[in-house]
Amino acid sequence: MSDDSPPRAKFWDIEGWGLRWKVTAVLAVPVTVAMVLGGLRVQGELSNAVHFTEAADQIVVVPDIVALEASMGTVTSGYASGTLTKEDRATAESLMNDVAEQARNPELDPAVASSINQTVSDGRALLNLMDSPGVATDLLAERQRAFAADFIREVDDIVRPIEDSEVVDKGYQLTNAWQAQRRLFEQAMGLVIVKDVYASPEGREKARTGNIPTSAVVAAAGAESSLLDVLDRYYPKGDERLQTLRNNINDRNALIDKGLADAARGGVLPILQLRSSLIASRDVYQELTSEAAKDIASTVQVRAAETRSAALRDTAIVLGTLLAALVLALLVSRSLIGPIRRLRYGALKAARRDLPDAIEQIKASDDPRALSFEPVAVHSSEEIGQLARAVDDIHGQALKLAGEQAQLRLQINDMFETLARRSKSLVDQQLGLIENLEFEEKDPKRLESLFRLDHLAARMRRNGENLLILAGTRVRRSQAAPIPLGDVLRAAISEVEDYQRVQMGATPEGALSGTVVTDVVHLLAELVDNSLRASPPDTSVTFSFARAVDGGVLLEIADRGIGIPADDMRAVNERLASGGEVGPETARHMGLFVVSRLAKRHGLTVRLRSTFDTARNPGVTVSIHIPNALIVSQAARQDTGSQRKIPAAPVRTAIPAPAAPAPRKDNPQLPATRNGLPTRTPSTPAPSPAPAGVVATASGTSLPRRQPGASGIAAGAGSSAVAPAAQSRDTVNVRGSGAMPKLPVRRPQAATPESQSETAPAESQPQHAPRSENRIEAPPSSNGDDQSPVRHRYRTNSAKTASFFQSRIDPPPAEATPRPGGGTPIFSDMVSDWLTDPTGTEGAPGVWHSAGDAGWSAAERINETPVEVDPEIGLPKRRPGDRLVPGTVEGAHNTGTLRRVRDPETIRANLSRHQQGVRNGRATRLAERNSIEGDR
Structure with a gap:
């Protein structure tokens, strides 16, 4: 299983998005579109509502503007005809003030408001012009026409932005009625011209000939009649007001015709009657225009209210629809994301925790097939549920495979362990055989080859232990x-x-x-x-x-x-x-x-x-x-009490004296026996040797007590002894008396002498005979028959091999032996003590006796004793101390501590042989088999 994180996906890479983001995107796009469209719709409705509201506030000024224009036409025509009254002028001035006040409405377009103010100012200027004497009628008519045109344009600016068909129709109705009303002013100004003609003699002369300028009056009346036809579309058929206006037109035409005829006979025109007809028509038109303006204002207000209601309604509909869509989207997404989230959690949990934990339990369990797992918490039958079941199947198959692999691994480990133990046992036997060959070999080259084989076998044994560790044993x-x-x-x-x-x-x-x-x-x-x-x-x-x-x-x-x-x-x-x-x-x-x-x-x-x-x-x-x-x-270590104190004088079987002692020779170099041991000639029959470490008493014998370390063997051989009864192994850190470590003489098929936890001071010892290069076998232990076979101390505990290198504190020797050149570090540290026996020598007057005499006799006896063979493995049995030579052998001269220099190569060979033997001789075959049975 890889723990590497996948590369971080780019934000534009849709495939790298998480499931939540993908579902959110799928739902957000249509919801966003709906929200935008609904918002635009609501915004349009609200904009229309605001627009109509503003238009309703602006349309209020239209009726006053229409009334002001009509009033200014009445004032202008009355001034021109001489029929102006103060009421007409006061009405015009009052309407001007009202229009100027409404022009300050903030809802009005600033441009329209400014134009209205300018038009009002022009109306006031026109009134002021009327106050001046001798003003031409044409100038007043022209100023009035400009004043009316400005007001018509301003009303159109107010009404035109209102995009409503009904308002547009009402606007057209207002404009047509207003235009028809303006035709009244044209008719009045035409009548003024006719009146002026009849006022002069030349005019009356023309009137007699029928050359009177009445075309302006007739044209204005015809235009009014046409506009009334247009207004018929906006009013019900046969509307009385329109009919009244038509009747007034006909009445004025009749009066004009009659007045012209009377004027031709010297009569006067019926100016007052014509003015009354025009004023009556003006009042009707003002009613029509005022009604049209009010209809526009009311229509705009209705539309504003309707648009506000529509905006609110559309807002509620859009919000409700969006909320319903969001709720539905959340439900759908939850039904989709929830199972996928549980599936993801279950799959990750199975991959990262459940499956590894189950595999660990399988490794530690004796029955790997007894494990179960928790299925993914998705129980639907749709695609996600099917995927969850597939994950459960994968989980189960993985556990099954892991169980089978664990079972196979256990079997392989068992076979592996068995093969490793058998190989290790064979290597141990090989080491025993090599050790025997080393003991019997005297050729240095072959001995070196045997050492190499010994090292190779030791490495093979360590490799076997490595294999056991690899197998988990x-x-x-x-x-x-x-x-x-x-x-x-x-x-x-x-x-x-x-x-x-x-x-x-x-x-x-x-x-x-x-x-x-x-x-x-x-x-x-x-x-x-x-x-x-x-x-x-x-x-x-x-x-x-x-x-x-x-x-x-x-x-x-x-x-x-x-x-x-x-x-x-x-x-x-x-x-x-x-x-x-x-x-x-x-x-x-x-x-x-x-x-x-x-x-x-x-x-x-x-x-x-x-x-x-x-x-x-x-x-x-x-x-x-x-x-x-x-x-x-x-x-x-001193307080634990686990170390067992070794008896100072272990009991050993006495060795009988020789039956026929040989005569003593003066030559110190005594002849050797067939075993290479020198022949000793004691003066008296050798008594039974005292136990090692016990000083001779009044028996008259010259054999000394054997002290631990007196021969330099016990202190160098090891730091622990094996208790014969309990087979325990207690280590005692024994230090000798030398500054350099002492190395023991290696005895094949025999353990090193037991060391004591407490050492006694060494007493005087007799001189010893020259040492031989051959190995001396020690006599069997006296208690060996009463105890079970004892494990070799170094085979039992590999750590005790270190006793070979243990340093001891001894006083420096009398003479220092030169260190051979090119020696090994261990040889350099130990060669001096190896070549020197620290025990003192003591001369004997008269007949020479030695503590080693019993040893020589014991060696002769042991050499003839047959070796007991283990019937199970076919190899000799080893017993600690069976071939131990009691006592010590000292030099023949009592002239201080004497160092004998040996061949360095021989010493190095002895050292290597001892080291290899100690390291490889750790356990007997019986001990190894017991250890194997115990491990299993």
């Missing part, structure tokens, strides 16, 4: 006693082939909990082996130590190799921190997997960093943090 260890940190580190060093290149300084105090010693040794061995292989053969690998802040110990293993690139080192540290997850890199980096698995098992922290900052050969430093919980202090 946790080896059960019975070790419970704490092991000193120095011993743990030395045991790890002994696991590698090029141990000579490992340098280790002073080790920190404290001990490691016995339950983790084996795994820590294994971990350190893997790291040291890796450092040795990754660094040049002429360089060394160093151990360094420091106390951590939490009280634990920080170990560092530094090499001078080619190093690791920063990215690879970061990846390695991540794998170390992961705790040994099995992956494609596990087979290639088996050591890294084992280290991370062991570190996770015991809470250790392992990190890698560069040793140097140089670009060439930066090296790698491995830091291992051991927590304080795994560290046992010295005081805690």
Whole structure:
């Protein structure tokens, strides 16, 4: 399963939108269109309502304008004809003030209001002109016509923007009635001209001849009659007002004809009658125009109210429709998004939590097929429900496959573990055979080859343990006693082939909990082996130590190799921190997997960093943090009481003296027996040897008590002994008396002598005979017949291998043996004590006796004793102390501490053989089989 996030989608990439955004877009587009269209409709209705309202406020001035124009026509015609009255002028001035006041209406268009004010000013100027004497009639008529034209244009500006058919018809009705009314003014001005003609003698002369200018009157009357025909469309048929106007036209025509005839006979025109007819027609026209203007105003107000109601109605309809659409859209989207959201949650939960948890349970469960899962919470039968069932099927198939894989993995792990254990058992047998060959081999070259085989077999055994760790098997260890940190580190060093290149300084105090010693040794061995292989053969690998802040110990293993690139080192540290997850890199980096698995098992922290900052050969430093919980202090080890005190004098079977002692020779170099042992000639029959560590009493024998460490073996061989009765393994940190570590003589088929928790001061010992290069077998333990076979101490506990490298504090020897050139680090630290027996020598007057006489006799006897063979595996049985030689052998001269220098190659071979034997001789076949049965 990949945790990488997908690339961030662009906002214009619709496919990358989330489901909510897609559903929102699908629903938002039509809803938005509906809202826009509904809003436009409502806005149009509201705009019309506002427009009609404004028009209704503006149309109020139209009736006054029409009345003012008619009044100004009456005043002008009355002034011209001499029939003007004060009431007519007062009415005109009052109407001018009303129109000027309404021109201040803010609802009026500023241009229209300004034009009305200008026209009112022209009307006042016309009235003022009438006050001047001698004003021509033509000038007054012209000014009146201009005044009327301005008012007609202004009324048209007010009515024309109203886009309503009824208002338009009412406007046409008003305009036609107004135009017909203006024809009355033309008729009046024509009558004034006729009157002026008859007022002069020349006019009367023309009247007699019939040449009177009445065309203006006739034309104005004809125009009025035509406009009345137009007005018939706006009024009901046979309207009395229109008929009255027609009758007035006919009456005026008759009066004119009669007056012309009378004027021709010297009579006068009926001016007053004509004026009365014109005024009567004017009143009818004013009624028509006022009615038309009011109809326009009322129509506009009705339309304003209607548009307001329509706007409110459309707004309510649009909002209701939008709300219903939104509710429906939300219901549909919820029915779509809800199941998809539950499906997504269930699928992600199954992929990221349920399935991994179930797989972990499958890995930890004995029956992987017994697991169940929770289905996706979508129970519909439509497409989303079908998809949910498909996800459940995939989940179930994944769990089934994981169970089958886990079952198969368990089977493979079992086979893997069985094969690894069998291989490890075979390697252990191989190590035993190689050890026997090493014991019997005397050729240095062949012995070196056997050492190499021994190392190779040891590495094969460690690889077998790695395979067990890879299979997830946790080896059960019975070790419970704490092991000193120095011993743990030395045991790890002994696991590698090029141990000579490992340098280790002073080790920190404290001990490691016995339950983790084996795994820590294994971990350190893997790291040291890796450092040795990754660094040049002429360089060394160093151990360094420091106390951590939490009280634990920080170990560092530094090499001078080619190093690791920063990215690879970061990846390695991540794998170390992961705790040994099995992956494609596990087979290639088996050591890294084992280290991370062991570190996770015991809470250790392992990190890698560069040793140097140089670009060439930066090296790698491995830091291992051991927590304080795994560290046992010295005081805690003393208070635990788990260490068993070893008896100072273990009982051993006495060795009988030789039946026929050989005569003593003066030559100190005694002849050797068939085993290569020198022949001793005691002066008296050798008594039964005293137990090791017990000083001879008044029996008269010269055999001394054998003290622990008197022969240099116990202190160097190990730091713990095996209790014969309980088969327990308690480690005692025993330090000798030398500054350099002492190395024991390796006894094939025999364990090193048991060490005591408390050492007694060494007493004087007799001189010993020269040592032979052949190995001496010790006599069997006196209590060996009464106890079960004892595990070899080093096969039982790998950490005790470190006792081989344990340092002891001894006083410096009398003479320092020159260190051979080119020796190994371990050889350099131990060669002096290896070649020197720290026990003192003591001369004997007269007949020479030695504490080793019993040993020589015991060696002769043991050499003839047959070796007991284990019938199950066909290999000799090993018993600790069975072939231990009691007592010690000292030099023949009592001239101080004598150091005998041996061949360095022989010493190095002895050292390597002992190290390999101790490391590889950890358990007998019976102990291994018991351990295998216990693990299973």
